[in-house]
Amino acid sequence: MNELAVSLQDINTLSIITRLTLAILFGGVIGYERGRKRRPAGFRTHILVCIGSALVMITSQYMMEVRHYSTDPSRLGAQVISGIGFLGAGTILITLKQQVKGLTTAAGLWASACMGLALGIGFYEGAIIACVFIYICNTILHRFDVYSMSRTKLVEVYVQVTTVNAISKVFETIRLNNMNISDVEISKTRNVEDSVGLFITIKQQEKHDHEKVLLLLSGLEDVITVDEI
Structure with a gap:
């Protein structure tokens, strides 16, 4: 051996x-x-x-x-x-x-x-x-x-909306559901005309599954897509 x-x-x-x-x-x-x-x-x-x-x-x-x-x-x-x-x-x-x-x-x-x-x-x-x-x-x-990442208070999402006017609805929905917006970045998208992309950092008051946040935003009328980043 x-x-x-x-x-x-x-x-x-x-x-x-x-x-x-x-x-x-x-x-x-x-x-x-x-x-x-x-x-x-x-x-x-x-x-x-x-x-x-x-x-x-x-x-x-x-x-x-x-x-x-x-x-x-x-x-x-x-x-x-x-x-x-x-x-x-x-x-x-x-x-x-x-x-x-x-x-x-x-x-x-x-x-x-x-x-x-x-x-x-x-x-x-x-x-x-x-x-x-x-x-x-x-x-x-x-x-x-x-x-562990799905249970943190901070949620970073990409939200694509149909027009600029729909941005205020997204912000209002987040605040009405006891969440704060820590950071926002707005960009023009290429795939859909007049659509706008939002990079939003959301801070929850309590730890929840991030899927609930994604479902909440995707249910809005003027939202095209919602993805966690």
Whole structure:
């Protein structure tokens, strides 16, 4: 058993296959969860990032132990961490409603790259624990985050109304239902002529499910759409 552990830490065919196989498995676990939610970077992207990162660290170890190059083995890994930022930036989008999408996916790609680096250098325990924690963060903690955010007193909504005259009705409805308006931003929309978009931060007096606020505003006659942002 000890001989196998030592063999997996060295650079040989068995250790290379093991590390890259685990990179496919661990990257696939994280990527599958993202892919199910239709995120820009999904199953294959996370696998490729993890494999590439693992290969970089294997190459670094190979250069040190086999080729005996006098270089810092962490330099290639550092370039991976820097370079993954460009890939992560491609998953971050700002919608017409000023919503920022893709931050979690970008962070997941970065974490997958770090996981691949750990696998590539033979730090199996760290990679396994990291894979479990990343998956928990993307699934269980995501549900907790959604639940906790839906129960806060502050509600940020995007309301699209038919005309400028309908804005006063929206404000009046909010105030009549024992809520305050903390911030308002008005913008012209593109999809419906004469319509206006409102970015409103609403402060409730008591914690309620945000769905009640959305239903209240969507029931108004001159409101086209209501979305929480």
